[in-house]
Amino acid sequence: MDYDRSKVLVFGAGNFGSCLADHLADSFHTVYLWSRDEKIVRHFNQYHRNPEFLQDHVFPESITAVGPEFPSESIIRHVDVLLFAIPTEGVRETLTALKPRLDEKNLPLLIFVNKGIEISTHALTLEIIVDTCGPDIAKVAAFISGPSFAKEIVERQPTSVSVASLSKKHAERASQLFHQPWFRCYTGDDPIGVELAGALKNVYAIAAGMSDGLGFENNTRAMLITRGLAEMSRIGTAYGASPLTFLSLAGVGDLFLTCSSSTSRNYTVGYRLGKGEKLDYIIETLGSVAEGVTTAKALRTIISKLDVAAPIATAVYEVLYEGGDVAEKAKLLMNLPPIREIDLPDGAGKPAQQLLKKLELDSVEYETTSS
Ligand SMILES: NC(=O)c1ccc[n+]([C@@H]2O[C@H](COP(=O)([O-])OP(=O)(O)OC[C@H]3O[C@@H](n4cnc5c(N)ncnc54)[C@H](O)[C@@H]3O)[C@@H](O)[C@H]2O)c1
Ligand SMILES: O=P(O)(O)OC[C@H](O)CO
Numbered sequence: 001m002d003y004d005r006s007k008v009l010v011f012g013a014g015n016f017g018s019c020l021a022d023h024l025a026d027s028f029h030t031v032y033l034w035s036r037d038e039k040i041v042r043h044f045n046q047y048h049r050n051p052e053f054l055q056d057h058v059f060p061e062s063i064t065a066v067g068p069e070f071p072s073e074s075i076i077r078h079v080d081v082l083l084f085a086i087p088t089e090g091v092r093e094t095l096t097a098l099k100p101r102l103d104e105k106n107l108p109l110l111i112f113v114n115k116g117i118e119i120s121t122h123a124l125t126l127e128i129i130v131d132t133c134g135p136d137i138a139k140v141a142a143f144i145s146g147p148s149f150a151k152e153i154v155e156r157q158p159t160s161v162s163v164a165s166l167s168k169k170h171a172e173r174a175s176q177l178f179h180q181p182w183f184r185c186y187t188g189d190d191p192i193g194v195e196l197a198g199a200l201k202n203v204y205a206i207a208a209g210m211s212d213g214l215g216f217e218n219n220t221r222a223m224l225i226t227r228g229l230a231e232m233s234r235i236g237t238a239y240g241a242s243p244l245t246f247l248s249l250a251g252v253g254d255l256f257l258t259c260s261s262s263t264s265r266n267y268t269v270g271y272r273l274g275k276g277e278k279l280d281y282i283i284e285t286l287g288s289v290a291e292g293v294t295t296a297k298a299l300r301t302i303i304s305k306l307d308v309a310a311p312i313a314t315a316v317y318e319v320l321y322e323g324g325d326v327a328e329k330a331k332l333l334m335n336l337p338p339i340r341e342i343d344l345p346d347g348a349g350k351p352a353q354q355l356l357k358k359l360e361l362d363s364v365e366y367e368t369t370s371s
Contacts, residue, residue, distance in 0.1 A: 213274015
């Protein structure tokens with residue numbers, strides 16, 4: 001596979017699919033952009049603009065929009081890379097349609113950029129890939145996640161992301177494909193952690209938006225980001241992901257971005273809820289996907305199954321799905337009993353042992369609690 005000039009088929013011509021098609025075409029790759037919306041396909045090929053998303057942007061003429069029919073076997077077998085930029089709820093359906101069209105002996109690189117958990121199965125995308133395409137394809141899939149608003153990428157604002165795969169070679173290939181002076185990629189081998197981080201940060205962005213919508217300011221947002229990160233790491237560790245992944249671009253990087261900007265759709269959903277709007281109306285008028293809404297529901301079940309404490313995610317779920325009052329939930333969170341701040345994995349890192357020893361304070365023991 002020649003990564004100087006690859007042929008890429010992008011599934012999904014929404015904000016992010018269009019943005020990444022633009023990025024790759026600008027790097028001289030041959031790009032096909034699939035949309036199931038005939039109007040987008042026609043308009044894109046005629047005017048090199050997307051009539052629904054990133055409307056102000058003029059795209060390179062070299063991008064060919066295809067659709068609305070599902071891409072044919074001939075185009076799928078013609079490309080080197082399949083890039084999936086559709087919401088998580090559409091991934092199973094897309095991969096099921098894709099599987100019979102793949103050439104098993106000459107597989108393309110599969111890259112996923114969605115950030116969510118499937119609502120009916122509570123599955124991560126890695127699990128959906130195994131279910132629909134089998135483990136051999138899941139082993140070589142790559143996942144890209146991190147602080148990356150589409151609007152800022154098309155403006156070529158310096159951006160960095162995490163790229164993870166169980167296969168080092170495929171993580172490096174995906175990284176090489178996207179890496180540019182305005183777009184840095186950092187590779188890693190914890191796709192589950194990267195996926196979870198990307199999905200969970202959306203739920204905490206809803207919480208941060210709610211807080212701002214209620215009129216709270218910087219202290220409260222910083223508290224939500226930090227305690228949200230603690231919840232994310234706790235859930236991720238219970239899943240078997242590396243706790244360090246939550247300190248990456250996909251973790252704290254994206255959490256910080258999404259919790260602190262009205263560009264975020266998830267933050268916006270929370271903000272509008274905080275202002276008293278109804279969820280159905282917000283979703284109807286948002287014009288784009290906010291994955292945190294469905295992820296909050298899947299996460300509620302995961303939290304109970306794993307038996308981990310995640311009071312912020314639980315409060316978000318209760319507002320979204322049980323008619324909970326935002327201000328009431330905020331009050332309840334603030335009235336939880338005081339707890340130890342940092343949860344440490346068993347046996348790890350008693351804080352600053354050497355210094356404590358020097359100060360002869362090493363015999364003082366903290367009780368280990370985790371909640
Ligand atoms: N927008 C961003 O800045 C950004 C950045 C990073 C990651 N993401 C992630 O990328 C994914 C897509 O986000 P987006 O911003 O492009 O959303 P969007 O709402 O702008 O567009 C989604 C696109 O997917 C299509 N789609 C929806 N369901 C589909 C299905 N079942 N089959 C085929 N196509 C389907 C829609 O028609 C639409 O064109 C999400 O998981 C999001 O979290 C978005
Ligand atoms: O608009 P949001 O909330 O879906 O966030 C977009 C990206 O995930 C930011 O990295």
